[in-house]
Amino acid sequence: MEKNAPGSSKLKLCTACDGIFENPDFFICPRDGNKLIEAGRVDRLIGVMLNERYRVVEQLHRGGRTTIYRGRHELMGRDVAIKVLNPEWVCDQISIKRFQQEAQAVSHLQHPGVVTVYDYGFVPSGQPFMVMDLLPGETLHTKVVQEGPLSSARFRKLFWEICGAMAQAHDRGVVHRDLKPANILLTGIDEVEVPIIIDFSIARLMPSSSKTNQSLTQTGEILGTPLYMSPEQCLAASIDARSDIYSLGCTMFFALTGEPPFRGDSNIDTMELHMMGRVETGRLPPDLEPIVLKAMAKNHRDRYASMDQLGEALTGKPVDKRNWHERGLYLAGVGEKSKDQNEPPKKRKRFWFF
Secondary structure, three states, X not given: OEEOOOOOOOEEEEOOXXXXXXXXXXXXXXXXXXXXXXXXXXXXXXXXXEOOXXXXXXXXXXXXXXXXXEEEEOOOOEEEEEEEEOHHHOOOHHHHHXXXXXXXXXHOOOOOOEXXXXXXXXXXXXXXXXXXXXXXXEEHHHHHHHHOOOOHHHHHHHHHHHXXXXXXXXXXXXXXXXXXXXXXXXXXXXXXXXXXXOOOOOOEEOHHHXXXXXXXXXOOOOOOXXXXXXXHHHOOOOOOHHHHHHHHHHXXXXXXXXXXXXXXXXXXXXXXXXXXXXXXXXXXXOOOHHHHHHHOOXXXXXXXXXXXXXXXXXHOOOOOOOOOHHHHHHHHOOOOOOOXXXXXXXXXXXXXXX
């Protein structure tokens, strides 16, 4: 926790970087100049009924732009995740349009490896919300930090499935733009481990996917996470699906080593390394290194042309683009099981919500 000045113990939250500060008099974040709000203020959404069926039960996480709640579908008796745009952004048209575009992007997809959006609406105070899966599990980032790098066999299986989900996304005109270990959730039942791609908050719908689509990215605006951004993202240049392939390559590097491929002293330094730096060789398993390095080629023309190609390079078989209706059967164990699924179930992990 950071202190800007002595005095009151009231906590304030930055609406952009999620920093928490102790200062009763400051209204601007000392890190980035964005607005500070009171972190401990009463949440008036708790207990509210949305769209006549979702009751807001509790706040799970508050970020700079959105807050995630556990909700309850009162008619079906089912827990859901409810993502709400924070009130201080309700007058910002770009934030509202990006929130809506996130819901639209995910609604284009029907894959067991992508989080599902079930509903969309507005809370009584005017902010938009979306209703999504509430899933048990940990992110790939947390798993690797806690347990170490993935084995080659587990790596090939998980990333082959991720490639299948992203292949469907790209086929339907959705570019994620923020693929990273923290945006891949590992969930499932018993021994069936399923990777789920989450957080499409800066995803882009390519023009062919929507007649009404328009870019919300301003000229020169850089979006993404510097540790996993493609060189063309770092340059604020035009991007396509091959940018996601680069970001997934960086994520693969992390999954196999426990470290991102590049880490500079600042975000700018890191982005310069993505554009001009060389990936340290010899740190990856010899059979996987050529695959990861090709995905991370500086020039997008030198990468795999599609997620289909990347997935097939990992396992030698075509990626799976199954539709969402198979997801429930798969997670519930109704479909085909692996040989070791009769072992006692593992302890359930905490819930994630995106």
